[in-house]
């Protein structure tokens with residue numbers, strides 16, 4: 001079960017966002033996608049999840065083409081995602097945010113729930129238990145009945161990942177899961193993501209936090225101006241002079257880049273506090 005991009009292109013009018021990208025993502029590994037702002041990372045996620053159409057090329061999962069499918073059809077193929085800017089159902093409780101995503105698994109037998117109430121009760125209990133287990137995995141069980149929109153920003157990020165996992169996806173796409181998190185929350189996130197690694201799952205993480213990417217990912221794809229610039233292990237990426245010059249700048253610039261990432265984190269933190 002491999003996810004494959006084949007000569008993928010995406011343009012918005014005359015702006016070429018993705019330019020002939022071919023690569024594949026094996027299960028059992030955590031894949032990072034990195035690159036400067038505007039490199040095309042989110043566009044890759046959006047096309048894979050069916051949120052954006054593909055201009056040309058193909059995206060195959062286990063041999064079947066995902067291109068041209070509606071978002072819900074892609075989800076039914078086992079693809080789940082989170083967003084660069086959190087998109088929860090703010091007015092619903094934390095538990096309900098998960099339960100609504102559980103529903104598609106049950107829809108085929110909805111008629112039985114209507115005709116046989118004990119069946120419905122039993123299924124509701126099972127659904128709740130499964131969702132509570134996921135909440136506990138992310139240490140969110142204490143928030144189960146809270147409104148999702150009222151959660152601290154870091155908890156909302158965790159909840160979004162928990163929600164993406166409700167369908168037990170074969171492909172998990174995370175767009176900047178650490179954005180706006182403090183160091184403690186980032187460490188917690190890193191350990192949770194490491195625990196989600198499974199031979200049955202392709203995990204792709206778009207991230208600017210280089211410490212997280214280098215410590216968590218088995219393989220990294222480097223995007224630059226819509227093109228795939230480099231792919232390899234974290235050590236290979238760090239050793240690549242192409243990546244150094246095109247993405248990280250010269251070795252002397254690395255401290256500046258880390259400082260810029262800190263600024264970005266601080267800005268997001270300010271925004272997060274305003275939201276809550």
Ligand SMILES: Nc1ncnc2c1ncn2[C@@H]1O[C@H](COP(=O)(O)OP(=O)(O)OP(=O)(O)O)[C@@H](O)[C@H]1O
Pocket residue numbers: 012015016017035036037038039040041042043044084
């Ligand atoms: N909906 C859209 N309409 C028009 N242009 C878009 C759209 N989404 C992305 N783009 C453009 O496509 C290019 C790639 O954007 P994308 O969001 O994929 O970059 P990114 O690597 O995720 O950047 P960042 O790190 O800032 O999130 C950019 O030039 C961007 O302006």
Ligand SMILES: [Mg+2]
Pocket residue numbers: 041042043084
């Ligand atoms: Mg992006």
